[in-house]
Amino acid sequence: MxxxxxxxxxxxxxxxxxxxxxxxxxxxxxxxxxxxxxxxGGWVMVPIGILALLGLVIFFERYFTIRKASKDDSNLMIQVRGSILSGNLESAKAICRNSNTPLGRMLQKGLLRIGRPIKDIEGAIENVGKLEVSKLDKNIGILGIVAGIAPMFGFLGTIIGVIKIFYDISETGNLSIGVISGGLYVKMITSAAGLMVGIVAYVGYHILNIMVEKVILRLETDAIEFIDLLEEPSK
Incomplete structure (x- = not known):
């Protein structure tokens, strides 16, 4: 047992x-x-892979750049306000110059125009603001292009896969799954890869645009506050 x-x-x-x-x-x-x-998936996977890599590089590079530009500058405004109210314009300029931020560069340009009409100061600040926004928008458009092109390469792979299926059938005269599987692989894999890269790039493109819009809104708000500060003594 x-x-x-x-x-x-x-x-x-x-x-x-x-x-x-x-x-x-x-x-x-x-x-x-x-x-x-x-x-x-065939050679079509090569450009799709390149687009995926390009999209990731642009997204993360822009994401961290915009995030740095969107940091809270409330302390900067407080320091600039204190220096202006105390009549120490040189200190205010130094504070803006040392901040190395979009808002700091905008305020510094405005401080350099003090003594001129308010309209001139507003125009100078607005021009610097446009330059700063263009820097933030740099290469974001490429991410939008990736979002549009990647699915097209996937569709191209689909066409190539269908052509391969019919070619293999014409060569062998056989409709078995083994004969058509090569074309099906190309067709399905490239379509899935192209759509996946396109969707990710599309989402990343709009995330970055939303971040830039938030930065623009904050810069405009701070610029208006700065102009109001300059007009206070004259009221």
Whole structure:
């Protein structure tokens, strides 16, 4: 009875080991298949991959740049206000110059125009503001182009896959799944990859635009506050 139990136990351990080995092999096969699927997408996957890399680089570079520009400048306004009210314009200019922010550069230009009509000061601040916004918008348009082009490459891959299917059928005269699978791979993989890259780029494009709009609103608000501050002594 003991011998029978030991044999059953050994058999069970062997089955468990076999199952683990099979599971590891299946997992390895899945990893290999995923890489193979990307390769089977054909040459169209190369431009799609380049667009994906380009989109990611632009998004993260712009994201951190805009985020830096959108940091809270309330302390800057407080310091500039105090210096202006105390009549120390040189200190206010130094504070703006050392801040190295879009708002600081706008206020510095306004301080350099003090003594001229308010309209001239407003115009100078507005011009600097436009330059700062154009710097923030740099390359965001390229991300929008990526969002439009990537799905087109996916559609191109779909057309190439269909052509490959009909070509393989005409060459072999066979409608089996093995014959048409090559074209199906190209068709489905490139379509999915192109759409995925396009969707991600589209979302990133609008996220960056929303961030820029928030920065513009804050700059306009602070600029109006600065002009009101300059008009106070004359009231």
């Amino acid at each position: 003991t011998l029978l139990f030991e044999q059953i136990t050994d058999t069970a351990h062997k089955l468990i080991d076999t199952a683990k080995t099979a599971g590891q092999q299946v997992a390895a096969d899945h990893e290999i298949r995923f890489g193979d699927l990307l390769v089977k």
